[in-house]
Amino acid sequence: MSELVLEDRHKTLPDHxxxxxFRGARTFYTWEDKDVSDTTIQALYDLLKYGPTSANNxxxxxxxxxxxAKERLRPFLIPSNIDKTMSAPxxxxxxxxxxxxxxxxxxxxxxxxAKEWFASDEARKANGVRNGTLQGAYLILAAxxxxxxxxxxxxxxxxxxxxxFFASDPKMKHWRSNFLVNIGYGTTEKLFPxxxxxxxxxxxxxxx
Amino acid sequence: MSELVLEDRHKTLPDHxxxxxFRGARTFYTWEDKDVSDTTIQALYDLLKYGPTSANNxxxxxxxxxxxAKERLRPFLIPSNIDKTMSAPxxxxxxxxxxxxxxxxxxxxxxxxAKEWFASDEARKANGVRNGTLQGAYLILAAxxxxxxxxxxxxxxxxxxxxxFFASDPKMKHWRSNFLVNIGYGTTEKLFPxxxxxxxxxxxxxxx
Numbered sequence: 001m002s003e004l005v006l007e008d009r010h011k012t013l014p015d016h017x018x019x020x021x022f023r024g025a026r027t028f029y030t031w032e033d034k035d036v037s038d039t040t041i042q043a044l045y046d047l048l049k050y051g052p053t054s055a056n057n058x059x060x061x062x063x064x065x066x067x068x069a070k071e072r073l074r075p076f077l078i079p080s081n082i083d084k085t086m087s088a089p090x091x092x093x094x095x096x097x098x099x100x101x102x103x104x105x106x107x108x109x110x111x112x113x114a115k116e117w118f119a120s121d122e123a124r125k126a127n128g129v130r131n132g133t134l135q136g137a138y139l140i141l142a143a144x145x146x147x148x149x150x151x152x153x154x155x156x157x158x159x160x161x162x163x164x165f166f167a168s169d170p171k172m173k174h175w176r177s178n179f180l181v182n183i184g185y186g187t188t189e190k191l192f193p194x195x196x197x198x199x200x201x202x203x204x205x206x207x208x
Numbered sequence: 209m210s211e212l213v214l215e216d217r218h219k220t221l222p223d224h225x226x227x228x229x230f231r232g233a234r235t236f237y238t239w240e241d242k243d244v245s246d247t248t249i250q251a252l253y254d255l256l257k258y259g260p261t262s263a264n265n266x267x268x269x270x271x272x273x274x275x276x277a278k279e280r281l282r283p284f285l286i287p288s289n290i291d292k293t294m295s296a297p298x299x300x301x302x303x304x305x306x307x308x309x310x311x312x313x314x315x316x317x318x319x320x321x322a323k324e325w326f327a328s329d330e331a332r333k334a335n336g337v338r339n340g341t342l343q344g345a346y347l348i349l350a351a352x353x354x355x356x357x358x359x360x361x362x363x364x365x366x367x368x369x370x371x372x373f374f375a376s377d378p379k380m381k382h383w384r385s386n387f388l389v390n391i392g393y394g395t396t397e398k399l400f401p402x403x404x405x406x407x408x409x410x411x412x413x414x415x416x
Contacts, residue, residue, distance in 0.1 A: 006232035006233070009355060009357070012355050013221075017225045017353065018255060020214060021255075022258040025258065026213055041412075047226060047230045048230070049406065050405065052348065056404075062413075064415070066415070068416065069416050107404060108403065130337075130387065133342060136345075137349075141345075141346070145225065146221075147217060147218040147221075152260050152262075191213060195315060196264075197258065197315075203269055203270060204270040204272065205271050206246055206249060206272045207274070
């Protein structure tokens with residue numbers, strides 16, 4: 001599959017898929033007592049990794065916390081995020097690697113100069129945040145495509161999470177946390193009513 | 209649909225959908241001479257708008273450029289982005305609104321204090337960029353779900369694009385461009401071979 005271009009791609013997906021990904025998808029706060037297997041986490045990565053990034057730079061890094069490891073996160077969550085996180089089968093720390101440019105020669109092999117596009121601190125920050133955040137959205141939608149529910153959150157102390165999970169590991173010490181995503185099979189007890197969205201004319205323009 | 213929770217959501221989408229969204233999807237550089245209708249652009253917005261953002265703050269703004277309006281973008285593109293952009297049926301400027309917090313009372317009506325979470329410049333920048341970028345990824349995947357191909361790009365002069373498109377319009381003067389996405393029905397002449405992705409162990413960890 002990965003070397004081919006999908007011939008049959010210029011068709012709208014079935015309504016059920018659009019509902020599962022977007023129209024009927026919701027942010028969940030309570031969860032079935034049902035594991036998300038390591039195999040499913042690997043399958044999730046194997047979808048989201050194909051989402052596009054600038055020069056394929058793929059700066060996002062993902063820590064999937066299960067069981068006891070989630071307790072390490074608890075002290076750094078705002079109070080309203082604790083229960084929903086501690087009860088989720090998996091919580092992903094969506095991070096990005098400040099040193100992502102070191103892997104650009106591997107990821108963009110036909111242009112040996114591409115690493116230099118990300119040489120400056122300014123370029124690394126802008127590209128790491130932008131592309132790492134895109135990849136976080138790919139994670140949310142890939143999870144929904146696999147029949148999982150998500151609860152993304154940004155209410156936590158990122159600097160302390162970096163210190164707890166990344167600082168002491170030579171391979172992770174340049175990783176920076178961006179946001180969190182609870183992942184599992186949601187239940188509806190604390191579900192918000194669907195909140196309003198901006199009308200097209202409030203958020204968009206078509207110029208000709 | 210929008211008020212309901214999809215009961216039948218805990219199933220993996222069919223392989224064809226996973227291919228169209230992720231595994232077989234590619235970044236395109238050349239395009240069929242085929243319009244993307246205004247109706248399709250509206251349908252694209254009506255999917256992507258449902259993607260989750262922090263407190264539903266929905267900071268992204270989208271300018272869809274067609275025909276002569278695309279010429280206004282040309283001077284601000286890096287040379288390697290000109291041909292693919294000028295030949296695309298639509299180019300979207302994915303922007304975010306520096307004043308997005310003004311719409312939070314409308315978007316998060318049950319908590320009148322939520323607007324204050326985004327009162328500081330620092331909170332507005334971090335949340336505008338993070339959530340506006342998530343919404344840009346939702347646009348890419350919603351486009352693919354509708355059978356469209358995309359070519360996202362960050363090689364352009366954002367400050368000059370803001371000046372050209374936003375500065376003189378009272379309703380858009382606080383919008384800030386983030387990245388661009390060519391949208392249409394791609395052709396395969398200049399398609400890259402599928403580039404490698406990081407292995408799970410290079411980009412992720414499972415901690416228990």
